Amino acid sequence: MKFSPCTGDCTSNKKRCGGCGRSRDEITETQLITKQLVEHLVKYNYSDPENFLENVTKKAIKRSKNAEKK
Structure with a gap:
């Protein structure tokens, strides 16, 4: 499966976003991962977050x- 980023054209379809086509679960999990990364960056205040x-x-x-090989 290829990742489909948010297009900013979100819809309220029950199972999938009509804009990006991702499932609601995938969108929620991606938002959680992003939130955790941001919290980590803020907590440690890296001067080089890109690195x-x-x-x-x-x-x-x-x-x-x-993991795919297993």
Whole structure:
């Protein structure tokens, strides 16, 4: 499945957003992950948040590829 980011054209369809096509559960989980990342950035007040997020991205991709192999 390919990720479909928010288009800003949200709809109130019961199971899926008509704008991005994602399920309500996926949207909720993505918002939670984003909130947790922001809280972490604020808590530790990194002077280089881009570096932190790049590192997290690389690790997440590597770990997801390893999990797919199992």
